[in-house]
Amino acid sequence: MSALAAGQRTLSGHLLAWALGALAALWLGFVVVGFRTGQHEADELTDGHLASVAALLLSEATNDFADPRRVIPTSDGDNLRAHDYQQSLSVVVWDAGGHLISRTGDAPLPPFAIAEGFATLELGTPAVPWRSFARWRAPAHDRRVMVLLSVAERDDLAWDIGTQVAEPGLWGLPVVALVLGLAIRRGLRPLDALSAEVLALDVQRAAPLQPRLRHQEFEAVVRAIDTLVARYHAALAREQQLASELAHELRTPLASLSLHARLLRGKTADEAERQQSLQRIEQDALRAGQLLGQLLTLARASRTELAEAAQPFDLAALARRVVAEYAQAALDARHELVVEAPPSWGLSGHPVLMELALRNLIDNALAHTPPGTSIAVQLDAGERWLQVCDDGALAAQKPAPAPAAQGAAARHALGLGLGHRVIDKVAAVHGGRFEQRPAPAGFSTCYRISLP
Template identity: 55%
Template sequence: MNAPPVSRPASGRRPSLTRQLLLWSLGALAIVWGSFVFIGYQTGVHEADELTDGHLASVAALLLNLRATEAMEGPQRTERTPTPWLKSHDYQQTISVVQWDAQGRVLSITGSVPEPPFSDAEGFADLTLGPDKVAWRSFSQWDAGRTRKIMVMLELRERDELADDIAGQLIEPGLWLLPVVSLALGLALWRGLRPLYALSADVAALDPTSAQRLASRHAWSEFESVVASINTLLDRQQVAMVRERRLANEVAHELRTPLSSIALQASALAGELTEEARAQALARIGQDALRAGHVLNQLLALARASRAELHEAKAPVDLSALARSVCADYAQAAWKRGDDLGLSAPTALTVPGHAVLLDIAVRNLVENALKHTPEGTQIAVQLGSADAGGAWLQVCDDGARQQAGGAPGRAAAVPVDSLHLGHEILRRVADIHGGHFGAAPAPAPFTTCYRLDLPSPSAPAAG
């Protein structure tokens, strides 16, 4: 059954790293900028308050030293001369002054302030005066002899306007600067990510079927591991593709022979044949069908090996128990051929691996020994522990000696897959387990031996 296609988002909906970086950068910039604006506004208000209070205190000290009311009799109110042209200056303020004698009699009032109540207290104060309840900021002070008191006043509205003006002057450059910095930041990010765009374009242009590799122009330190990993994957893919193409060609060749023979024999059956020729044709069709079926079974085993590599986790496997089970399954087939199938293994031999794949490997070794040797062959399945903590399994036979001896009644078995698909399966299983498979020196009295070595659990996987 074909796997369902993996759904991929449309290119227009795919998230952009550039947009993500720009949004995060602008977000961080906006937060920092907003913090500076808030702090700047608070600083402007604070400085305006200090400036106003200092101005009130300075005017009070100046007027106390001038003693301008000593020649006046009775309270005097002096309205401020209208000077509308001065309002264009942001820091020009309307100051009102009230003076009392020691008994609390008003000596003079300058400005538009209503007459405030007299008090002995000195210093800054916030007052609400007049029928309109206007808020005023005041500073009052006695002279050295406490014979005269002066109060300098300013509407809080003017002070707040001054504070807003100062704070606005501090904020305004930031308002103009933010879009400029955002534009410059976007251009800088785009320019800085150009190597990533180039790497992405080169990766997209790679042809997996060719021997092409990523160029060395992506020699940025941040890209070293990525480029090396991609090139390593490409190399492994090339090796795998070469191996798969070779395997596909061999399988096609191996299947072509029995299928062609089946078609030829089937055509012959359509003609006039003797009973003996018809029986031989049917027998040949049966043999060729079994041969093609065996090749297909080997292909299915290869597919299971690949699937197990991707989806199954390694687990402890008792290799001795597995080998005993396989030998028991093939004991009947060995007895029918007159073979001697033996097992030499410790009571328990546990290795980490895929039980399904190891079972396939042992069965292939035993099956190959049964099908590629003449009848009456002595076959031995041997297991043991390696010095480094791993394990090994080998299947040996004396088929070559039986073939050379030519014992009567012992016909050589016809090879089922001359291209060693079974060995290809064993190599795949060995690669998955980080081990090695190949021919091994045959101990006496055997002539052929194939061995599967499995590493210890702590040993690094090969490849």
């Protein structure tokens, strides 16, 4: 048991895995979007920085700049990169004729004929990319300024900002996963409590689960478990009652068998007594055999209810087939057996059980009515019922039958009253009911199975 339990998946683990999977996918999307947004904003920041420096230089009223023959590197002297976000900008200034006025920074000298605005230039040997912003001083167009920044330095800044934006998300995922796991485990406590109650349920007692305030989602499960327990105990009670009745019914024929067997063994019995004892033994043996047959039929009905799934079948065709099989028995007993059914009647259920019920109804009608009785098997698909009617009480007022017919009727009249119990069981399996109904015109007795 422990090895099996160790290999089983838990609902909490299943929920946690799906929740974490969805959260990780969503979180990863947020991290990627945050990283790319950080890089984009870093690019916008550097471009704005280039434009701001150019505007600042263009606002200078004088054209006195440092000697253009002396390039002032940004790394000369003190360390100008004192801040993580401080960038090494290069500045080039020309006059209106394109003559170089000033040059500051590490960038190679760019060409003068570059359109205004932002551009990415390949400068130097070997050529490397530089981000630039060029602009004339308006409206005189007497000074042109270009500010440049290494694309590699620009990308480093973008990567740094993007990482700073995305890093909290990477650190936050394990924390959220831990909190989510604890929340799922706490949220599943009502289910664990219900499982413990079901595990502790005593199936030998007809006690439902303890009534208490539960979550709405569990109400259907609790009702199903209570219904199952009630049905189990009802079936157990019926089987116990049936076992008692069968034991009582079997006791009489078995005792009679034993008594008449002793009489046959005795030497004082004359031939007439011996024949009477033999006839009684035959009847008691048939009686015991019918009891066992009814017991097996009920057991089969119970097994079919629990083990076999409902299937579609045509009840009208089934009734016609069963009646046809009883034609010879009805003829031998001088009964008239007919079926009144629609062309077809589709049902979903257990055709084997319905056939057992119909056979019991026909058997009872043949066994408990005198010769000359008319027996009708009637079906109504609209009202959804099946019934077997006979005019046995009317036929009893007719002249007595011939001895051969009396013998046939006697052979049938071994019914034990258990057939109705079988029919009631089959009707209950199909959600219907079995009852005696007022007989229609021309009949004296009628038993009906009403289906939902």
